Amino acid sequence: MARLGMVIDLRRCIGCNACTLACKQENGTPEDIHFARVVTREVGTYPATKRTFLPVLCNHCEDAPCAEACPSGATWIREDGIVMVDREKCIGCRACAVACPYMNRHFIARGLLENGYSADGLSPFEAVKFAEFEEGTMTKCTLCAHRIDAGLLPACVVTCPTEARIFGDWDDPSGKLQKLVDERGGWALLPECKTKPKVYYLDDQVGCSAQSEVPES
Amino acid sequence: MTPQSTAIAKHRFGFGYYPQRYWNWLIGSAFFLGGIGGATFLLSIITRFRPGMILGYLIVVMGKNTAHLLFLGRPERFWRAAMRPDRSWIARGIWATGLFAVSGLICLFPQGWAVPAAILMAAQVVAMISALFIMFYDGFVMNSSPAIAFWHTDMLPLLILMYASLGGTTISLTLRELFGVQDLATPVLSQAEHLLLVGNFLLLAGYMARMSRWTPAARETARLLLRGTYARVFLGLVIVVGLLATLLLSIVQNFADLPELVILIALCELTGDFTLVMVLLKSGLFSPQSAPSWK
Numbered sequence: 107m108a109r110l111g112m113v114i115d116l117r118r119c120i121g122c123n124a125c126t127l128a129c130k131q132e133n134g135t136p137e138d139i140h141f142a143r144v145v146t147r148e149v150g151t152y153p154a155t156k157r158t159f160l161p162v163l164c165n166h167c168e169d170a171p172c173a174e175a176c177p178s179g180a181t182w183i184r185e186d187g188i189v190m191v192d193r194e195k196c197i198g199c200r201a202c203a204v205a206c207p208y209m210n211r212h213f214i215a216r217g218l219l220e221n222g223y224s225a226d227g228l229s230p231f232e233a234v235k236f237a238e239f240e241e242g243t244m245t246k247c248t249l250c251a252h253r254i255d256a257g258l259l260p261a262c263v264v265t266c267p268t269e270a271r272i273f274g275d276w277d278d279p280s281g282k283l284q285k286l287v288d289e290r291g292g293w294a295l296l297p298e299c300k301t302k303p304k305v306y307y308l309d310d311q312v313g314c315s316a317q318s319e320v321p322e323s
Numbered sequence: 324m325t326p327q328s329t330a331i332a333k334h335r336f337g338f339g340y341y342p343q344r345y346w347n348w349l350i351g352s353a354f355f356l357g358g359i360g361g362a363t364f365l366l367s368i369i370t371r372f373r374p375g376m377i378l379g380y381l382i383v384v385m386g387k388n389t390a391h392l393l394f395l396g397r398p399e400r401f402w403r404a405a406m407r408p409d410r411s412w413i414a415r416g417i418w419a420t421g422l423f424a425v426s427g428l429i430c431l432f433p434q435g436w437a438v439p440a441a442i443l444m445a446a447q448v449v450a451m452i453s454a455l456f457i458m459f460y461d462g463f464v465m466n467s468s469p470a471i472a473f474w475h476t477d478m479l480p481l482l483i484l485m486y487a488s489l490g491g492t493t494i495s496l497t498l499r500e501l502f503g504v505q506d507l508a509t510p511v512l513s514q515a516e517h518l519l520l521v522g523n524f525l526l527l528a529g530y531m532a533r534m535s536r537w538t539p540a541a542r543e544t545a546r547l548l549l550r551g552t553y554a555r556v557f558l559g560l561v562i563v564v565g566l567l568a569t570l571l572l573s574i575v576q577n578f579a580d581l582p583e584l585v586i587l588i589a590l591c592e593l594t595g596d597f598t599l600v601m602v603l604l605k606s607g608l609f610s611p612q613s614a615p616s617w618k
Contacts, residue, residue: 147338177413178403198396200345207470242396
């Protein structure tokens with residue numbers, strides 16, 4: 107059984123948001139819904155300032171609080187570890203959104219699918235893509251499960267121009283993910299929430315590897 | 324280079340605390356109505372005060388449930404919310420509310436109706452247990468979220484239960500005044516109201532003190548409530564109006580015995596109660612997502 111996940115090398119990330127756009131294009135998400143995004147922070151005092159970047163997406167946690175909170179069973183976890191939402195079962199209570207520390211659950215409000223990015227109604231692209239969503243329900247990153255099932259990599263991974271995103275299987279002992287984390291240390295976001303995320307980060311900062319443990323088999 | 328101090332993020336691409344915006348005033352109303360309705364019913368069934376039972380039942384079944392349905396994105400699928408009582412407090416709450424709706428209705432049957440004593444007794448027990456559950460389970464719904472540190476504490480269900488008890492006591496006393504009921508239970512409820520007002524004040528003070536020393540996100544919420552955006556609402560409506568003014572007026576009422584004052588006490592207390600639920604929802608913050616090197 108696989109446990110799919112990702113390692114993101116922050117030393118390589120240039121904050122170009124290509125992943126954000128690739129995800130938008132692949133999934134055709136409605137306005138203001140981003141399954142992938144890059145959190146940007148400015149540090150320093152002018153003129154000695156710089157920007158640092160943190161690409162974020164659903165962490166497909168092993169102990170997913172969104173799945174725990176879901177009262178209807180709409181949130182479920184595939185055998186390969188991808189956290190999914192069954193829109194037919196979702197009642198739109200938003201308990202999963204409140205439970206997710208990473209803010210990667212998105213509510214499709216009433217009327218959101220009626221207009222696309224222009225005020226003139228849906229473009230042909232949006233008309234096709236928006237059919238995948240349902241108003242009044244939750245949606246989220248599926249790690250591009252449809253692409254994985256077709257033997258392809260997630261859109262954000264393929265698009266990243268600096269190859270900062272490395273996709274793989276945590277259960278593969280000789281795989282890239284485990285090797286990278288073993289060699290360079292790795293950490294997950296908000297380890298205090300004890301969600302066992304499957305997205306890890308590398309930035310070679312001293313002591314970072316102590317932040318959290320690699321997901322156990 | 325020095326990192327910027329952490330503030331509220333203006334959007335999801337920015338760095339900082341993210342305000343909780345998923346649960347709004349409808350959920351707040353449902354939590355508030357569930358608390359006061361369940362407590363009013365429970366206190367009224369214990370003291371055999373039928374108007375209170377009817378009002379408490381209506382507040383829960385009509386008020387709380389309507390607010391929940393209006394909030395849901397797909398209200399026609401509400402029944403699905405009962406599917407996972409093994410892990411979700413919302414699902415457990417749905418079961419409790421359903422049991423309460425049925426058992427509470429049996430308790431409210433006119434006395435002329437020939438309901439077998441065993442069924443009536445069973446219905447009363449189920450109604451009381453489910454009413455108690457409805458009073459506090461919202462606290463566990465909020466507390467089970469690891470994402471919002473200000474809610475993720477064992478003190479929250481207790482706070483919700485205490486406020487529900489206070490609201491129910493206030494409504495019971497108001498109804499007794501309106502219906503002119505002066506039985507043995509009335510002075511007991513009046514004393515209980517005083518104790519709950521003092522107890523809630525101490526509990527709220529303890530809650531804020533604990534949050535002020537907890538995780539950064541919890542500390543930031545405590546700051547927002549005590550000195551920031553929500554300070555006027557929290558200190559003014561929750562503390563001054565909801566607790567201090569209510570306590571003062573209820574002490575005056577013990578000597579003055581004015582019907583108008585009872586209404587004013589109820590308005591003050593319920594305003595504080597509702598405002599507390601709303602500020603708890605509004606001030607909830609998600610922790611910033613950051614690299615260890617950003618800290």
